[in-house]
Amino acid sequence: MTVAARATSGFSSEYGGPPAVRWAAPGRVNLIGEHTDYNAGFVLPFALPHRTAVAASLVDSPSWTVWSEQTGDRISFGPDELTPGRLTGWVSYVAGVVWALRSAGYQVPGARLAVASDIPFGAGLSSSAALECAVLSALVDLGGLDLPVADRPALAQRAENDFVGMPCGIMDQSAATLCQAGHVLFLDCRSLAAEQIPCDLAGAGLAILVIDTRAAHELVDGEYAARRTACEAAAETLGLPALRDLTETELPAALPRLADEVTRRRVRHVVTENQRVLATVALLTAGRPDEIGPLLTASHASLRDDFEVTVPELDTAVEAALAAGAYGARMTGGGFGGCVIALTAVSAAPRIAEAVEDAFAASGFTAPVTFVAAPSAGAAAE
Numbered sequence: 603m604t605v606a607a608r609a610t611s612g613f614s615s616e617y618g619g620p621p622a623v624r625w626a627a628p629g630r631v632n633l634i635g636e637h638t639d640y641n642a643g644f645v646l647p648f649a650l651p652h653r654t655a656v657a658a659s660l661v662d663s664p665s666w667t668v669w670s671e672q673t674g675d676r677i678s679f680g681p682d683e684l685t686p687g688r689l690t691g692w693v694s695y696v697a698g699v700v701w702a703l704r705s706a707g708y709q710v711p712g713a714r715l716a717v718a719s720d721i722p723f724g725a726g727l728s729s730s731a732a733l734e735c736a737v738l739s740a741l742v743d744l745g746g747l748d749l750p751v752a753d754r755p756a757l758a759q760r761a762e763n764d765f766v767g768m769p770c771g772i773m774d775q776s777a778a779t780l781c782q783a784g785h786v787l788f789l790d791c792r793s794l795a796a797e798q799i800p801c802d803l804a805g806a807g808l809a810i811l812v813i814d815t816r817a818a819h820e821l822v823d824g825e826y827a828a829r830r831t832a833c834e835a836a837a838e839t840l841g842l843p844a845l846r847d848l849t850e851t852e853l854p855a856a857l858p859r860l861a862d863e864v865t866r867r868r869v870r871h872v873v874t875e876n877q878r879v880l881a882t883v884a885l886l887t888a889g890r891p892d893e894i895g896p897l898l899t900a901s902h903a904s905l906r907d908d909f910e911v912t913v914p915e916l917d918t919a920v921e922a923a924l925a926a927g928a929y930g931a932r933m934t935g936g937g938f939g940g941c942v943i944a945l946t947a948v949s950a951a952p953r954i955a956e957a958v959e960d961a962f963a964a965s966g967f968t969a970p971v972t973f974v975a976a977p978s979a980g981a982a983a984e
């Protein structure tokens with residue numbers, strides 16, 4: 603059964619009758635451009651085929667009931683619970699969307715919702731953004747709300763920042779909302795200009811192998827917030843609105859103005875990573891996807907050495923994939939666990955996956971989960 607069919611059947615058995623609307627939004631991997639979004643920089647994510655589906659219908663009162671296939675729980679909340687900090691766990695992502703819509707002045711209809719998902723939870727593939735964006739689309743549809751698609755990522759981000767309490771950037775919600783099949787999304791996180799870059803990897807004999815390291819990934823913790831704060835403080839020291847405003851040419855003169863070595867490395871990561879995104883876009887646009895591998899690998903090295911957000915499982919997966927013949931590999935997402943992506947020849951993907959599995963077994967790590975993913979579609983009615 604598809605994930606949308608599972609949401610529908612869950613809806614019918616929980617509430618009786620068919621849902622009025624059904625929406626789904628995807629997980630994502632980021633091809634390159636990590637920890638650049640909250641620095642007003644560039645990112646290049648693509649949507650996964652894995653989706654979260656929400657089936658929903660109106661109710662007559664301002665109350666919301668959500669059933670989750672994953673936990674089997676059915677949770678209700680009303681206007682009184684719509685205060686940041688009142689709700690925790692998965693339902694806070696749903697309530698956060700209702701809260702963000704109401705805070706922006708929208709008349710959010712009361713609703714019953716059923717949620718089903720194919721996106722591995724806690725793997726750094728943005729299952730939370732997918733949930734937020736699928737719920738947001740379903741509520742907009744149900745209530746006939748006038749919320750242009752281009753404005754939806756910022757609203758979903760607000761739910762996560764201010765209701766859930768995770769200070770993420772805008773990449774994941776943008777990917778879940780705006781991505782198109784066969785394309786990577788080139789997003790300028792300052793202007794929010796979004797360009798769809800055609801990315802026919804299979805046509806070039808290439809594949810992106812996603813390696814879920816299964817290493818615990820918890821972003822709602824201090825490390826992510828600490829990186830963000832350090833970047834913002836560094837921009838302030840340099841008298842810049844954001845680190846996006848520092849170019850690679852200006853970097854050597856700027857670094858000595860920063861107080862400590864750790865801050866210098868954080869800044870160097872962001873500046874060089876923005877450059878790598880632009881270089882990747884240039885290669886993809888020129889029809890040379892087979893040449894982006896070294897940029898991916900350089901991104902990983904920068905995230906490992908300068909930004910310090912990798913863990914042994916991520917480094918081991920990258921090293922094993924490269925040793926087995928991947929053209930490039932890097933961690934994707936926030937780090938501290940989660941997934942690695944490797945650019946491989948289509949025919950080499952199974953061999954590379956096996957090499958990573960062997961390396962994990964030799965290191966005593968939990969076996970990874972691997973799959974090949976092609977750029978897929980963003981949020982849509984199902």
Ligand code: GLA
Nearest residue numbers: 636637770771772773935936
């Ligand atoms: C998480 C956040 C994003 C982004 C990435 C790192 O996925 O949700 O906003 O900052 O980490 O690139």
